[in-house]
Structures are given as C-alpha cells and as structure tokens.
Amino acid sequence: xxxxxxxxxxxxxxxxxxxxxxxxxxxxxxxxxxxxxxxxxxxxxxxxxxxxxxxxxxxxxxxxxxxxxxxxxxxxxxxxxxxxxxxxxxxxxxxxxxxxxxxxxxxxxxxxxxxxxxxxxxxxxxxxxxxxxxxxxxxxxxx
Amino acid sequence: xxxxxxxxxxxxxxxxxxxxxxxxxxxxxxxxxxxxxxxxxxxxxxxxxxxxxxxxxxxxxxxxxxxxxxxxxxxxxxxxxxxxxxxxxxxxxxxxxxxxxxxxxxxxxxxxxxxxxxxxxxxxxxxxxxxxxxxxxxxxxxxxxxxxxxxxxxxxxxxxxxxxxxxxxxxxxxxxxxxxxxxxxxxxxxxxxxxxxxxxxxxxxxxxxxxxxxxxxxxxxxxxxxxxxxxxxxxxxxxxxxxxxxxxxxxxxxxxxxxxxxxxxxxxxxxxxxxxxxxxxxxxxxxxxxxxxxxxxxxxxxxxxxxxxxxxxxxxxxxxxxxxxxxxxxxxxxxxxxxxxxxxxxxxxxxxxxxxxxxxxxxxxxxxxxxxxxxxxxxxxxxxxxxxxxxxxxxxxxxxxxxxxxxxxxxxxxxxxxxxxxxxxxxxxxxxxxxxxxxxxxxxxxxxxxxxxxxx
Numbered sequence: 147x148x149x150x151x152x153x154x155x156x157x158x159x160x161x162x163x164x165x166x167x168x169x170x171x172x173x174x175x176x177x178x179x180x181x182x183x184x185x186x187x188x189x190x191x192x193x194x195x196x197x198x199x200x201x202x203x204x205x206x207x208x209x210x211x212x213x214x215x216x217x218x219x220x221x222x223x224x225x226x227x228x229x230x231x232x233x234x235x236x237x238x239x240x241x242x243x244x245x246x247x248x249x250x251x252x253x254x255x256x257x258x259x260x261x262x263x264x265x266x267x268x269x270x271x272x273x274x275x276x277x278x279x280x281x282x283x284x285x286x287x288x289x
Numbered sequence: 290x291x292x293x294x295x296x297x298x299x300x301x302x303x304x305x306x307x308x309x310x311x312x313x314x315x316x317x318x319x320x321x322x323x324x325x326x327x328x329x330x331x332x333x334x335x336x337x338x339x340x341x342x343x344x345x346x347x348x349x350x351x352x353x354x355x356x357x358x359x360x361x362x363x364x365x366x367x368x369x370x371x372x373x374x375x376x377x378x379x380x381x382x383x384x385x386x387x388x389x390x391x392x393x394x395x396x397x398x399x400x401x402x403x404x405x406x407x408x409x410x411x412x413x414x415x416x417x418x419x420x421x422x423x424x425x426x427x428x429x430x431x432x433x434x435x436x437x438x439x440x441x442x443x444x445x446x447x448x449x450x451x452x453x454x455x456x457x458x459x460x461x462x463x464x465x466x467x468x469x470x471x472x473x474x475x476x477x478x479x480x481x482x483x484x485x486x487x488x489x490x491x492x493x494x495x496x497x498x499x500x501x502x503x504x505x506x507x508x509x510x511x512x513x514x515x516x517x518x519x520x521x522x523x524x525x526x527x528x529x530x531x532x533x534x535x536x537x538x539x540x541x542x543x544x545x546x547x548x549x550x551x552x553x554x555x556x557x558x559x560x561x562x563x564x565x566x567x568x569x570x571x572x573x574x575x576x577x578x579x580x581x582x583x584x585x586x587x588x589x590x591x592x593x594x595x596x597x598x599x600x601x602x603x604x605x606x607x608x609x610x611x612x613x614x615x616x617x618x619x620x621x622x623x624x625x626x627x628x629x630x631x632x633x634x635x636x637x638x639x640x641x642x643x644x645x646x647x648x649x650x651x652x653x654x655x656x657x658x659x660x661x662x663x664x665x666x667x668x669x670x671x672x673x674x675x676x677x678x679x680x681x682x683x684x685x686x687x688x689x690x691x692x693x694x695x696x697x698x699x700x701x702x703x704x705x706x707x708x709x710x711x712x713x714x715x716x717x718x719x720x721x722x723x724x725x726x727x728x729x730x731x732x733x734x735x736x737x738x739x740x741x742x743x744x745x
C-alpha cells in the first residue's frame with residue numbers, strides 16, 4: 147500500500163488512512179462475526195448437554211478471539227500514523243491541543259490557583275503544569 | 290491458632306493465588322466477558338470440591354485481578370477491558386491525547402485497589418444492617434435517576450439543550466428497546482451502552498465517509514504525539530495506592546464505595562457513568578477533573594462489583610443483583626453442590642464475619658500481586674503501543690467487538706440497535722453537547738419516565 151499517497155483523517159483523536167481504516171473495519175466485523183457463529187455452531191454440536199448461557203458465553207470468547215486476530219493481522223500490515231516525540235520541544239502544538247479539546251482558560255486559571263501543593267507537584271513532575279499555566283495566561287492576554 | 294483456622298487461611302491464600310495467576314493473563318485480553326471466564330472457572334473449583342471459603346476467595350480474587358489488569362487496555366489502547374470499562378473510555382482517551390495514558394492507568398488502578406480494600410468490610414456491615422431496607426431503596430431508584438439525570442444534563446456542555454433532550458432521548462431509547470424486545474424476546478442493555486460510548490467514533494467515520502463533510506477531518510501530516518515522563522507518584526520503593534491519589538480523590542473513592550454498597554442491586558456500568566458525570570461536574574481544572582473522574586469511576590466499578598456479590602450473598606443467599614445473576618451465580622447456585630431452593634450455599638455455609646475476613650484476604654492477595662506489576666509496566670507498555678500499534682487496528686477490533694457483543698446480546702437486531710444509538714447519541718453530543726453521561730442517565734431513567742408520564 148506504500149505506493150499510494152495516504153489520505154489521512156482524524157478519527158476518534160488519532161490519525162488514520164481512510165482506505166486502510168475502511169478495509170480494517172470490514173475485516174474486523176467479518177472476522178468477529180464469523181468466529182462467533184462458528185464457535186456457537188461447533189459448541190452446540192459437540193456439547194449439546196451444556197446450558198445455552200454457557201455455550202453463548204464461550205461463543206462470545208470465540209468471537210473476541212476473532213476480533214483480536216483481525217486486529218493483529220491489520221496491525222502487521224498497517225503502520226501507525228503518529229510521531230512519538232521524546233522531549234517536549236514544541237509547546238505551541240500542545241496549547242493548540244487544549245484549545246481544540248474545548249477547555250475554558252478561565253476555569254483552568256481558577257483551578258490552578260486553588261490546586262493543592264500535591265496536585266501542583268504532580269503536574270510539574272509530569273511536565274503538564276506549564277502547559278496549563280501558559281494556556282490560561284495566553285488566552286487572558288488576548289482578551 | 291486452631292488447626293481449623295489455619296486450614297481455612299491456607300485454603301484461602303492458595304485459591305486466591307491460583308485465581309490471581311490465571312486472571313493476570315485472562316485480563317490482558319481486551320473485551321473478555323467475566324460471565325464467560327470467571328463464572329465457569331468458579332463453577333469448576335466448586336465441582337472439584339474446594340471448601341466454601343476457598344470458593345469465595347477464588348471468585349473475589351479473580352474479579353479483583355481481572356479488573357486491575359484489564360484497565361491496561363482501557364487506558365492505553367482505548368479498547369474496553371470488559372463492559373464495565375465502557376464508561377472510562379472517554380476520559381482516558383482525553384488523557385491519552387495529553388500524553389498521559391500511563392497516568393490514567395495508574396490513577397484508575399490506585400482508585401480500584403483502595404476501593405477493593407474498603408468495600409469488603411463495608412459490604413459485610415451493610416448486608417447485616419441494611420438488608421431489611423433493600424426493597425425500599427430499589428423502589429426509589431426511578432425518581433432518583435430522573436433528578437440526578439436532569440442535573441447532570443444541565444452540567445453537560447449543552448446546558449438547557451441537554452435538559453430539553455432528556456425526555457425525547459429517553460423516549461427514543463425506550464422505543465428502540467421495545468423494538469428489540471419484540472425482535473429478540475428480551476430487552477437489551479450492553480448494546481445501548483456500547484452505542485452511546487462509541488457514538489463519537491460512529492460520527493467520525495460517517496463524517497470521513499461523506500464527501501460533503503470529509504474536509505473537516507482531513508489532516509496533512511501524521512500526528513505528533515508526546516508521552517509524559519515516567520513519574521513516581523508514590524513515596525518509598527513499593528507503590529502505595531493511597532499515595533498515588535490526592536486527598537480529594539481518596540475522599541471521593543470512599544464516598545462512592547459506600548454509595549455502591551447501598552445501591553447493590555443496581556447495574557455497575559450505570560453507577561460508573563453516574564459517578565463519572567457527578568465528579569466531572571464538581572471538580573474544576575482539566576487534569577484534576579479527568580484523573581479524579583478516572584480514579585473514582587474505577588473505584589465504583591470495583592466496589593459495585595464486589596458489593597453486588599457480597600451483599601445479596603450475605604443478606605439473602607439469593608442472587609438479587611445483575612452481577613450475582615451472572616458472574617457470581619455459581620456461589621449461589623451450582624447444583625448439586627450449592628442450591629438456592631432451599632438456600633444451601635455460601636450464605637449459610639459461611640458466617641458474615643467469615644465471608645468478610647476471607648473476602649478481604651482474597652482481594653488483598655490479588656492487589657498485592659497485580660497492582661505493582663501493572664504500575665511498573667504502565668509507561669513502557671504505553672510507549673510500545675504508541676510506537677507500534679496503528680489506530681486502524683484498534684478501530685477494526687472495535688468494529689468486531691461491536692458486532693460480536695451486540696449480536697451476542699440481541700442477535701441481528703442488537704447490532705442494529707447499537708449502530709442506531711451510536712449515530713443518534715454521537716450526533717447530539719457533537720451538535721449540541723448532549724454528552725454521554727446525560728445520554729446514559731436519560732436511558733436509565735426512561736423506563737420509569739414512560740411509566741410515570743404515559744402509563745406504558
């Protein structure tokens with residue numbers, strides 16, 4: 147699939163290639179459904195004495211195995227469309243992210259003022275404190 | 290120490306250990322139903338002749354371990370570890386976007402462990418004290434839902450629009466449920482939950498499919514993502530769940546554990562959605578809001594789960610809650626060893642004190658083993674997933690899970706219901722901010738509202 151240019155779209159917070167996604171969705175549904183139906187058929191045939199609830203329970207397990215197999219197969223052929231950055235070298239991107247997530251800068255500013263020392267220490271260790279502080283400040287200056 | 294007590298403790302430790310080791314691995318498979326795994330395993334140890342206290346220890350340790358481990362896939366990949374984890378998908382997706390999946394996981398399981406250790410004694414106390422009032426509480430559930438649901442709708446991004454949607458959305462859900470009833474012979478629950486939780490995904494896929502709206506989701510380069518550093522939120526060499534949580538998070542975890550024990554006959558997923566909605570509307574500040582919501586929500590699933598097993602077991606010996614009717618059914622009814630008519634099961638074979646003591650020992654063993662392992666590998670696992678696992682594969686698995694689980698619950702009509710609920714709920718959430726918590730409450734309150742308003 148590498149000769150074709152990817153058409154990237156943002157689905158549920160992450161980048162995917164539209165064509166690969168649609169093929170994946172079809173494979174996932176088909177594998178899951180087929181595995182469930184096959185497991186159900188085989189279990190009713192070979193363990194007719196078992197209760198229906200237990201058979202359905204194991205068929206569900208079979209169906210889930212089908213989904214996992216589909217996901218692994220797709221995972222082998224499709225590469226992730228994200229770049230993991232080790233260091234936080236560009237903070238503007240993340241401030242934009244907060245904006246797209248629909249955060250209210252006034253609420254964030256208030257929350258940082260009221261935060262307990264433990265919470266602030268925790269946010270600083272995780273290197274997200276400055277992010278929220280910048281976000282709250284930048285928006286106020288624009289007003 | 291008498292030989293009998295020693296014998297009891299050894300059996301209890303041994304069977305807890307066995308359950309913990311088995312379910313450490315089972316829990317890693319996302320989407321596995323507890324009814325299909327814990328119930329048959331418990332049935333097996335009963336038929337093998339394990340003594341009553343060992344059976345109880347096995348079942349409780351299995352539940353505790355599986356919940357701690359399946360939080361991994363919920364928080365890091367975004368695939369629910371099981372149905373109980375569905376409410377936690379949205380907040381953990383938001384923390385993942387901020388580069389904090391491992392913190393989501395650590396907060397979740399820390400809340401879970403604290404709840405596990407508290408809920409056993411709380412359940413025993415409530416089972417002995419509150420059993421006579423169980424029926425009254427159950428009758429009040431309908432009106433309580435409407436009141437809390439309307440309040441949650443108002444606190445959602447949609448404000449009055451969400452309040453206005455509360456009844457119509459409930460009418461639509463009841464309509465769908467009655468259609469499912471005539472199609473498959475019984476009403477549906479999990480299909481509705483799945484539909485509402487996955488609404489945003491349904492809408493995103495539809496938006497990308499349509500030439501009219503595709504441009505809104507188009508991006509020109511791969512996503513840049515950042516992962517927060519490994520941080521030891523606890524002091525000392527061994528992670529202690531109470532030091533990972535802030536004081537406020539601990540208070541919320543405690544309060545919800547008591548509330549879950551009282552509401553023992555109520556569905557765990559519903560409780561979790563409710564608690565998440567309340568916490569998110571009360572806590573200010575994005576980071577604090579989400580981490581508090583996740584730790585409290587996971588505490589709620591744990592404590593509701595254990596309370597649903599222990600309270601009816603100790604108080605009545607009859608399975609009176611959703612979990613005791615499915616996952617924990619063998620503790621009540623596993624002929625020829627245990628029966629409910631007449632009651633000859635763990636209810637009369639163990640005293641409340643014994644059930645409490647062995648239960649607490651079981652969840653402690655499970656926590657001591659599973660918790661440090663999950664804490665230790667939270668960030669390496671997150672990093673691996675981010676580098677290696679394509680979102681396409683995750684979404685494909687979701688599509689499969691939706692088909693399999695809703696087909697399992699309701700046949701072909703189940704799949705149709707999940708898709709319809711997802712499209713309707715997702716559209717309303719995107720368009721006017723009628724969020725998932727509000728949808729969920731509307732769905733749960735709908736049956737009572739139909740009865741009270743229209744007499745149907």
